[in-house]
Structures are given as C-alpha cells and as structure tokens.
Amino acid sequence: MKKRLVVLTGAGISAESGIATFRDADGLWEGHDVMDVASPQGWRKNPKLVLDFYNQRRKNAHTVEPNVAHKTLSELEKDFDVRIITQNVDNLHERAGSTHVTHLHGKLFECRSTLDPSLVYPIDGWELNLGDKCERGSQLRPNIVWFGEPVPMMEVAMEETLQADIFLVVGTSLVVYPAAGLVDFVPEDVPIYVVDPKLPDIRKRPNLHLYDEKASTGMVKVAKLLRDKYL
Template structure:
C-alpha cells in the first residue's frame, strides 16, 4: 500500500516558472497594495482595478510552463499517494500531471457569483470584465480567497495533514495563516521535509529534514530520499 505523501506548496515553487511571488519585500504585489486587489474592501472600492489585476495574472499564467519541481511532485504519484495542498492559485500542478490538488486560496482560472458563492464558472482565455454576470444576474468576481475571507478548503486540508505518513513543505514561508498551521496537524511520527531557499521558522522535531534550496533542485534531492527510504 502506498504511503500518503501530503505536500504543502507556496509561491516559491511557481516563481521558478515565472509567476510573481505574492508579496515583494516592499509589501506590494506587482506594484499594488495587496489590500487594493486582494480584499473585499478593495473589490467594493474599485472592481475594475481588481478585475484588471487578475486578468493580467491570467494572461501571464498562459505564457508559463510547469517546472521541474511541479513535474517531480506529479511523478511521485507512481510511488506514493500524493495529495497536494497549494497556496497558489495557478494551475501548474494540474498541468504537470498531479491528480489530487487542493487549492486553499482559490483558482485563478475560475470566476464566481457575487450573489451566490456556490455558482462557480471556468474562465476561458484570460479576461473577466465588468458586466460578466452569473446566471442569477450578479457580477462575477475572481474565485480567489481574499484577505479577511474564510478559507473553505481548510478543513479538507487539515484532514489530509492529519492522515499524512510523510509531510512535505515546498516554497512557502509558513507565515500566511491558516495554511501555515497545517504542519501542526501532522502526526509526531511522520517525517517532515522542508524545501526553500529561505527556510521558514517552525517547531523543530527530530524527524524534520531541511533543504535550503529552491524548489527545482531541492525536490530532486527530496524525491531521491523519499524513494530510497519510504517505498
């Protein structure tokens, strides 16, 4: 029976494909205050700005490809029951071939009704504009979890973390909650592997293994260790 490998990924894994990390050192995201483009208040204040911001993110996402890190995670499904929990809104995990992906912060290529959050639609191409409406006549918004909003997939992610035989953290600073709390749900007997060029602050356990590297090179080493010791 394959061991369950649960993976938490963040912006670092997609950065190597050319997708901007969420926040730069100055607190701006692609030149914008994050609260202008990633909060309910920002949406109410200037929906045109928010829609354009995500249109540009989508346009950029169409030009990039999954990198070695994404592909290694997909290939690990041959030897492990891999469940990916990602903080990223892009679709690079799926495009690399991963079949079990939980998007904590929503999906860039989906829209949803502002009236009924259960009405979700795929976005063909890259544009979502003012005047695009759901079947009930309300404006569509990006299907993204903004600051101050509930994280509907968090409960499912916690269930996966609790059941993990092995837990892997790739390309995330572990500062954005509630996602960062997932490591606390991992059984004390389960090894935790961490891959990031700037290793996050976290509770050290005897079975924590740190790889101070970017996702692509670090994942090559981790995959080798996993296959040697846990298959």
C-alpha cells in the first residue's frame, strides 16, 4: 500500500512559473492594495476593479506553464498516495497531472453567485464582467476566498493532514492562516519536509527536515530522498 504524502503548497511554487505573488511587495498586489481586490469590502466598494483584477490574473495564467516542482509532485503519484492542499488559486497542479488537489483559497477559473454560494460555474477563457449573472439573476463574482471570509475546504485539509504518513511544505512562508495552522495537525510521529528559500518559523519537532531552496530545485532533491527512504 502506498504511503500517503500530503503536500501543502503556496505562492512560491507558482511564482517560478510567472504567477505574481503579493507577500513580497508590502501588501501591494500588481500595484493594488490587497484589501481593494481581495476582500468583501473591496468588492462592495468597486466590483469592476475586482473583476478586472482577476481577469488580468486569468489572462496571465493562460500564458504560463507548470514548472519542475509541479511536475515532480505529479510524478510522485507513481510511488505515493499524493494529496495536495494548495493555497494557490491557479490550476498549475492540475495541468501538471496531479489528481488530488484541494484548493483552500478557491479557484481562479471558477465564478460563483453572489446570492447563492453553492452556484459555481467554470470560466471559459479569462473574462468575467459586470452584468454576468447566475441562473437566479445575481452578479457573478470570482470563486476566491477573500480576506475575512471563511475557508470552506479547511476541514477537508485538516482531515487529509491527520491521515498523512509524510507531510511536505513547498513554497509557503506559513504566515497566512488558517492554512499555516495545518502543520500543527500533523501527527507527532510523521516526518515533515519543508522547501522554501525563506524558511518559515516552524516549531522544532522530531523528524523535521528543512531545505533552504526554491521549489523547483528543492523538490527534485526531496523527491529523490523520499523514494530512497520510503520505497
């Protein structure tokens, strides 16, 4: 039976493909205050700005490709039961071939009703505009979990984490909660591997392995190590 490898990924893994992050820019995301484009208040204040912002993110996402780190995680499915929990809203894990991906913060290529959150639709292409409505007649918004909103997939992620045989953290600074709290749910006897050029401040524990590297080079090393050690 394959060991269950649970992987928490963050902005750092997608940054290497050319997806912009905002944590490195003093809270500005592509020149915008994060709260203007990623909060319910920002949406109420200027929905057109928010829609345009995510349209540009989608347009950009169409031009990038999964990188070595995404592909390495996908290839690990041959040898492990890989469950990815991602803070990213792009679809690069899926495009790389990963088959079990939980998106904590929503999906860039989906929209949902502002009236009924259960009405979720795929976005073909990259545009979502004012006047685009759900079947009940309300404006569609990006299916993104904004700051201040609950994280509906968190319970699924916690359950996955509790069942991990190996836990891997790639490309995240572990500062965005509640996602960052997942490491506290990893059973004490389960090894944790962390890959990030800015290693997060993580509680010291037995079997903690830290790799001060970017996602692509770090993942190649960790994948080899995991195969050598656990197969």
